Amino acid sequence: MAKITLSKLRHSYYPNPKSADDYALKEIDLDWTDGGAYALLGPSGCGKSTLLNIISGLLVPSEGRILFDGQDVTELPPDKRNIAQVFQFPVIYDTMTVYDNLAFPLRNRGRDEATVRERVTAIAEMLELSDLLDRKAAHLSPDNKQKISMGRGLVRQDVNVVMFDEPLTVIDPHLKWKLRSKLKELHQRVRATMIYVTHDQTEALTFADQVVVMQEGEVVQIGTPVELFDRPAHTFVGHFIGSPGMNILPAEVSDGVAHFAGQAIPLEGPITAVAGTRTEIGIRPEFVSLGQSGLPATVTKVSDVGRHTVVECEVAGSRVNAIVNGPGPNRGAMVFLDFRRDQTRLYADGWIASTAGESAT
Numbered sequence: 358m359a360k361i362t363l364s365k366l367r368h369s370y371y372p373n374p375k376s377a378d379d380y381a382l383k384e385i386d387l388d389w390t391d392g393g394a395y396a397l398l399g400p401s402g403c404g405k406s407t408l409l410n411i412i413s414g415l416l417v418p419s420e421g422r423i424l425f426d427g428q429d430v431t432e433l434p435p436d437k438r439n440i441a442q443v444f445q446f447p448v449i450y451d452t453m454t455v456y457d458n459l460a461f462p463l464r465n466r467g468r469d470e471a472t473v474r475e476r477v478t479a480i481a482e483m484l485e486l487s488d489l490l491d492r493k494a495a496h497l498s499p500d501n502k503q504k505i506s507m508g509r510g511l512v513r514q515d516v517n518v519v520m521f522d523e524p525l526t527v528i529d530p531h532l533k534w535k536l537r538s539k540l541k542e543l544h545q546r547v548r549a550t551m552i553y554v555t556h557d558q559t560e561a562l563t564f565a566d567q568v569v570v571m572q573e574g575e576v577v578q579i580g581t582p583v584e585l586f587d588r589p590a591h592t593f594v595g596h597f598i599g600s601p602g603m604n605i606l607p608a609e610v611s612d613g614v615a616h617f618a619g620q621a622i623p624l625e626g627p628i629t630a631v632a633g634t635r636t637e638i639g640i641r642p643e644f645v646s647l648g649q650s651g652l653p654a655t656v657t658k659v660s661d662v663g664r665h666t667v668v669e670c671e672v673a674g675s676r677v678n679a680i681v682n683g684p685g686p687n688r689g690a691m692v693f694l695d696f697r698r699d700q701t702r703l704y705a706d707g708w709i710a711s712t713a714g715e716s717a718t
């Protein structure tokens with residue numbers, strides 16, 4: 358396994374890029390630690406596949422270098438990079454048995470049959486494929502086929518990195534959660550460097566120790582799932598992660614105090630410089646409560662989502678979501694909203710602009 362370094366990486370599909378908009382990847386500097394479980398998370402078109410193809414060698418970046426354990430591989434073709442990839446759709450040989458499919462990457466590299474047996478048996482056991490080893494792959498269910506595909510990616514112990522590109526796309530929704538946790542368990546047992554590409558926050562947060570969030574060709578935050586939830590570095594992360602996402606509300610700042618809907622809103626801590634910028638307040642629905650005082654609001658929608666209720670309110674033309682336990686008020690009710698102070702952040706031009714600590718009013 359290897360540490361992967363992306364240094365000053367930029368990529369444009371145009372021959373003569375002029376502005377930042379011409380780049381599918383703006384400047385990216387990243388270190389993927391040896392043995393880490395990473396997710397690359399972002400909406401369609403943010404540049405995930407471009408980045409993955411640069412790491413695998415299918416694409417040479419317009420600028421910057423890519424290093425495996427300090428060795429420059431930028432110009433190396435995929436077959437010289439020693440990586441394993443698991444794609445959206447299973448890549449297996451239908452006419453071969455499950456055993457032979459799993460053995461293929463090892464036999465292809467001339468491993469002896471004793472080693473092949475040992476690895477195939479171990480991987481099949483981890484993926485709960487042991488009972489199917491003698492079966493032809495052709496008639497298996499799509500999720501079993503995808504498990505074989507994953508097994509083929511994991512069977513070699515000498516790869517630099519295993520990359521998963523939206524691997525659960527073909528899996529039935531009711532089996533997805535099972536395979537999601539299986540992959541996490543696999544990483545803990547195999548300890549390979551793994552990169553999991555997805556636009557699905559649940560998949561990313563379940564699998565990864567570190568999540569790399571991308572938007573419009575840029576990495577906006579790298580952090581643990583808890584860090585991304587607790588203190589989003591950018592409004593995009595706040596909104597993209599969470600269900601529903603963070604409330605992002607227009608704010609005016611004067612004399613170091615943030616105002617929303619005509620009221621001063623106490624923040625988690627002092628504001629950093631925000632002169633001449635667009636300012637917004639960020640507060641997760643989990644930390645908005647309904648009480649006897651606070652911001653006057655009108656309830657516009659109430660959704661029972663199982664364990665809790667999402668109450669959608671309107672405050673001075675902005676929508677504010679609150680998550681409450683129990684049934685919640687009726688639609689049309691007048692309520693007051695309270696924001697938990699230590700969870701109320703300020704953002705300037707999208708980026709966090711308040712500091713955690715002593716609260717400022």
Ligand SMILES: Nc1ncnc2c1ncn2[C@@H]1O[C@H](COP(=O)(O)OP(=O)(O)OP(=O)(O)O)[C@@H](O)[C@H]1O
Nearest residue numbers: 370371381399400401402403404405406407408556
């Ligand atoms: N071969 C190409 N030629 C020109 N533009 C491209 C090409 N491939 C991707 N792009 C553009 O580069 C940007 C990033 O695309 P990319 O496929 O990397 O995003 P993505 O996050 O993987 O999206 P998806 O999840 O839909 O695959 C997009 O604006 C896309 O239109």
